[in-house]
Amino acid sequence: MLEITDLSVSYGAIKAVKNFSGGAKDGLITAILGANGAGKSSLLRAISGLNLITSGSIKLDGTDITRLGAHERSRLGIAHAMEGRRLFRHLTVEENLRLAWRFGTRRVLLKPALDDVYARFPILAEKAKIHAGLLSGGQQQMMILSCATIRSPSVLLLDEPSLGLAPLITTQIYQFISDFAKSSNVAIMLSEQMAAIALKVSTDVCVLRQGASVFSGSKQSLIEQGRAGNLSSMYL
Numbered sequence: 377m378l379e380i381t382d383l384s385v386s387y388g389a390i391k392a393v394k395n396f397s398g399g400a401k402d403g404l405i406t407a408i409l410g411a412n413g414a415g416k417s418s419l420l421r422a423i424s425g426l427n428l429i430t431s432g433s434i435k436l437d438g439t440d441i442t443r444l445g446a447h448e449r450s451r452l453g454i455a456h457a458m459e460g461r462r463l464f465r466h467l468t469v470e471e472n473l474r475l476a477w478r479f480g481t482r483r484v485l486l487k488p489a490l491d492d493v494y495a496r497f498p499i500l501a502e503k504a505k506i507h508a509g510l511l512s513g514g515q516q517q518m519m520i521l522s523c524a525t526i527r528s529p530s531v532l533l534l535d536e537p538s539l540g541l542a543p544l545i546t547t548q549i550y551q552f553i554s555d556f557a558k559s560s561n562v563a564i565m566l567s568e569q570m571a572a573i574a575l576k577v578s579t580d581v582c583v584l585r586q587g588a589s590v591f592s593g594s595k596q597s598l599i600e601q602g603r604a605g606n607l608s609s610m611y612l
């Protein structure tokens with residue numbers, strides 16, 4: 377479980393995240409929605425320790441991790457699939473997966489962890505010996521998710537998992553995310569500009585506008601307030 381209180385991120389004079397409070401619950405998905413530049417990636421990077429914060433606190437399962445470095449947060453179980461599909465392009469699919477596993481909490485042994493990835497995404501088994509840079513965009517997104525989940529995280533941060541993908545692949549990717557949340561009991565926080573797909577799988581929602589939270593609550597309350605279909609007016 378992730379608990380964030382009053383968190384702010386600045387780049388010089390630019391206030392990218394303003395006093396954000398929220399979190400993610402075990403086994404559930406929290407969607408962070410917002411337009412370009414709303415502060416979604418800045419928030420996720422602050423949680424994984426890649427961005428410095430100007431105020432606030434972050435707790436993982438009740439322990440304050442605000443002052444820990446990114447590598448220590450990673451060791452404690454925070455996995456972050458960053459924007460831009462970052463893979464080791466000149467390593468093979470399997471080499472990428474082995475590396476990711478080594479950096480994780482190693483709750484599952486390597487062999488069953490790899491078998492699990494290949495059962496979920498058989499195309500990755502077929503391409504196991506191929507350089508990751510040669511995969512299609514959809515296959516790379518499968519790799520990104522597999523590298524994040526093979527680490528047996530307790531918190532999973534996903535930055536715009538649908539970005540640039542065809543609708544069919546997006547549906548497959550989201551099915552995987554939804555199944556993984558349920559089967560692993562991991563707390564997932566994902567950012568998206570495309571609200572509709574994220575709302576399908578999430579239970580909690582936060583809408584960011586120019587760094588500030590303009591809605592935070594359950595998806596149910598968003599729907600009951602009649603605001604789910606009109607999110608773009610909250611974004612802009």
Ligand SMILES: Nc1ncnc2c1ncn2[C@@H]1O[C@H](COP(=O)(O)OP(=O)(O)OP(=O)(O)O)[C@@H](O)[C@H]1O
Nearest residue numbers: 387390392410411412413414415416417418419569
């Ligand atoms: N490294 C940086 N240096 C300076 N300003 C930055 C930096 N990264 C982000 N910003 C600014 O911070 C604000 C929030 O950016 P951020 O990337 O967090 O938004 P986002 O919601 O992830 O947008 P997108 O949907 O385009 O990915 C923007 O005004 C952006 O220009």
Ligand SMILES: [Mg+2]
Nearest residue numbers: 416417418459
């Ligand atoms: Mg972003």
